[in-house]
Amino acid sequence: xxxxxxxxxxxxxxxxxxxxxxxxxxxxxxxxxxxxxxxxxxxxxxxxxxxxxxxxxxxxxxxxxxxxxxxxxxxxxxxxxxxxxxxxxxxxxxxxxxxxxxxxxxxxxxxxxxxxxxxxxxxxxxxxxxxxxxxxxxxxxxxxxxxxxxxxxxxxxxxxxxxxxxxxxxxxxxxxxxxxxxxxxxxxxxxxxxxxxxxxxxxxxxxxxxxxxxxxxxxxxxxxxxxxxxxxxxxxxxxxxxxxxxxxxxxxxxxxxxxxxxxxxxxxxxxxxxxxxxxxxxxxxxxxxxxxxxxxxxxxxxxxxxxxxxxxxxxxxxxxxxxxxxxxxxxxxxxxxx
Amino acid sequence: xxxxxxxxxxxxxxxxxxxxxxxxxxxxxxxxxxxxxxxxxxxxxxxxxxxxxxxxxxxxxxxxxxxxxxxxxxxxxxxxxxxxxxxxxxxxxxxxxxxxxxxxxxxxxxxxxxxxxxxxxxxxxxxxxxxxxxxxxxxxxxxxxxxxxxxxxxxxxxxxxxxxxxxxxxxxxxxxxxxxxxxxxxxxxxxxxxxxxxxxxxxxxxxxxxxxxxxxxxxxxxxxxxxxxxxxxxxxxxxxxxxxxxxxxxxxxxxxxxxxxxxxxxxxxxxxxxxxxxxxxxxxxxxxxxxxxxxxxxxxxxxxxxxxxxxxxxxxxx
Numbered sequence: 001x002x003x004x005x006x007x008x009x010x011x012x013x014x015x016x017x018x019x020x021x022x023x024x025x026x027x028x029x030x031x032x033x034x035x036x037x038x039x040x041x042x043x044x045x046x047x048x049x050x051x052x053x054x055x056x057x058x059x060x061x062x063x064x065x066x067x068x069x070x071x072x073x074x075x076x077x078x079x080x081x082x083x084x085x086x087x088x089x090x091x092x093x094x095x096x097x098x099x100x101x102x103x104x105x106x107x108x109x110x111x112x113x114x115x116x117x118x119x120x121x122x123x124x125x126x127x128x129x130x131x132x133x134x135x136x137x138x139x140x141x142x143x144x145x146x147x148x149x150x151x152x153x154x155x156x157x158x159x160x161x162x163x164x165x166x167x168x169x170x171x172x173x174x175x176x177x178x179x180x181x182x183x184x185x186x187x188x189x190x191x192x193x194x195x196x197x198x199x200x201x202x203x204x205x206x207x208x209x210x211x212x213x214x215x216x217x218x219x220x221x222x223x224x225x226x227x228x229x230x231x232x233x234x235x236x237x238x239x240x241x242x243x244x245x246x247x248x249x250x251x252x253x254x255x256x257x258x259x260x261x262x263x264x265x266x267x268x269x270x271x272x273x274x275x276x277x278x279x280x281x282x283x284x285x286x287x288x289x290x291x292x293x294x295x296x297x298x299x300x301x302x303x304x305x306x307x308x309x310x311x312x313x314x315x316x317x318x319x320x321x322x323x324x325x326x327x328x329x330x331x332x333x334x335x336x337x338x
Numbered sequence: 339x340x341x342x343x344x345x346x347x348x349x350x351x352x353x354x355x356x357x358x359x360x361x362x363x364x365x366x367x368x369x370x371x372x373x374x375x376x377x378x379x380x381x382x383x384x385x386x387x388x389x390x391x392x393x394x395x396x397x398x399x400x401x402x403x404x405x406x407x408x409x410x411x412x413x414x415x416x417x418x419x420x421x422x423x424x425x426x427x428x429x430x431x432x433x434x435x436x437x438x439x440x441x442x443x444x445x446x447x448x449x450x451x452x453x454x455x456x457x458x459x460x461x462x463x464x465x466x467x468x469x470x471x472x473x474x475x476x477x478x479x480x481x482x483x484x485x486x487x488x489x490x491x492x493x494x495x496x497x498x499x500x501x502x503x504x505x506x507x508x509x510x511x512x513x514x515x516x517x518x519x520x521x522x523x524x525x526x527x528x529x530x531x532x533x534x535x536x537x538x539x540x541x542x543x544x545x546x547x548x549x550x551x552x553x554x555x556x557x558x559x560x561x562x563x564x565x566x567x568x569x570x571x572x573x574x575x576x577x578x579x580x581x582x583x584x585x586x587x588x589x590x591x592x593x594x595x596x597x598x599x600x601x602x603x604x605x606x607x608x609x610x611x612x613x614x615x616x617x618x619x620x621x622x623x624x625x626x627x628x629x630x631x632x633x634x635x636x637x638x639x640x641x642x643x644x645x646x647x648x649x650x651x652x653x654x655x656x
Contacts, residue, residue: 068556069455069457072452072455072457073457073459073460075448075452076449076452076453076459076460076463077459077463079445079448079449079452080463080466082524083466083467083469083470083524083527083528084466084469086478086481086482086485086524087469087473087481089481089484089485089492090481090484093484101490149377150377150378150381151378153374153375153377153378154374154375154377154378156374157370157371157372157374157375158371158375160371161370161371169375169378169379169382178581178582178585178633178634178637179389179630179633180585180605180606180609180626180629180630180633181585181587181606182587182606182609182610182613182622182626182629183389183392183623183626183627183629183630184385184388184389184392186392186609186613186614186619186622186623186626187388187389187391187392187395187623188388189613189614190391190395190619191388191391206384209381209384209385210385213378213381217378242370267472270474271472271473271474271475271476271477272474273474273475273476273587273588273591274587274588277591278610278614288474288476288477288588291476291477291480292476292480292592295480295483302484302487302490305480305484306481306484309477309480309481312474312477313472313473313474313477316472316473316474317469317472317473319472320468320469320471320472324465324468327468328468328532328536
């Protein structure tokens, strides 16, 4: 990998190397997990891999080890309590009736009123939240779909051919990841006003590519690279055209990768805040911006805000839980392969 | 291949045809990647165009209040660097980025080390490690904002028994900055932890076995073996977090809106206020260009450092 924009070819090679190792590791981890489940759960204080023994070497004396194990487990649980508490608290807050919001903290009669207001009678509150939710769905799916159509061939080309400017192009794509969003959004704001793209689906989908396309190209490139070129060559010998080889051989083989990266891209598009904040006002506004609307006004509606926040995180959280394993792979790729 | 069949009259012409076919296929082979990549290229152009446009705007005094913008050259940039507000924003931005990256690194590596022991507890918790990362940062900030309300928030309610009831989390300059860093850490610590965990799992085992045989203590092993070998992996995560934090927007916007006063007006918030709220487009865009340059420079320095570290790590391993 040579990237002219950033000095130090060694850096790039080293990065790639680390990335490959990280990828292997993720695969190993999956294998490990499978092995562990066969072997049965290990005792809580016994590291069950040789590597585990290395990072936390045995402290002499069984009691000290057990105490250490308990302390470590406690620290871990402590961290996770902190990490999960906000989500749990939002659930509690969203179930509280409006008149008990600030009075008693842990004893209350749960009600679904907040959800009813947010999802059903939202219009009465002046916040068409359902519409924002559907908008998010449309623009996120649109951005991911378009990015796949455009990104998959580009990723394939980048994986299969070394051509003039390929590395520079790839790096340019990635460098958007590090550009401050406003550098592009503010000119786009002016441009969109002139072109009539402001507050439209097309405008949002177009700008969300900035998030989804680099992700899809970079991750899918590594999936295509992992695929042996001989598979397509064999198909070519069998009389397939290049196009057929791509669609009938390469593409089906990377399907799991496509699924994972699409979901990851969807989550990033869904979670984006700056683009809809500046480039939409009401028609194409998304949930991330919409969730803030309940905080405004002279009396902030905490229970509604909590319900809105929870509704808006349902899609990403559900996706994350279903494809948890692939997401980790995708995240480490996205990070390390750059 | 079909062109070869069509030109097949006699030996000489067959040879010629083959050569022609090869030429065609070679040309096609060299063109194809470009054709495949053209759509992505167009899209890239679609982004580069507004960037260029923005750069162009910065030489004008283009604002809602100036219907007839004049060319002012580099006046916008001169004004930015002459403004104490800019330097204050730059200071806050750097404090935020360094603070967030530091907290996330320490916590993330810690969590990774704990998860790496791979106990029953750890294996269950590892599955949900990713959850905060899947929540939009702005939503996370909203959640924390609700919990940190001074008089009615749950955090102060829980702290009351310890005599810490009425903490004004985001009402003092230092408090607002520290609180936003904490929210950033809540969202992104899992990111560092995931990469560190992947790194830990890829470390060679023999040095650790040797250390264990020699009876090395936990701290010694961690400081002399684990950390130096893990650092190249963690550094990638640190760089990502540092550069992302330099351009933080959503967490601050939802949590403090830059307040109290100007205490948490990081550079992207300042650019937003100038360009969108006060509609001084050229001036606001100039701010983002300056931030872009800062991020780019930081990237160059950090990636060079990363390269050095990784080469060294590779040598050590050999």
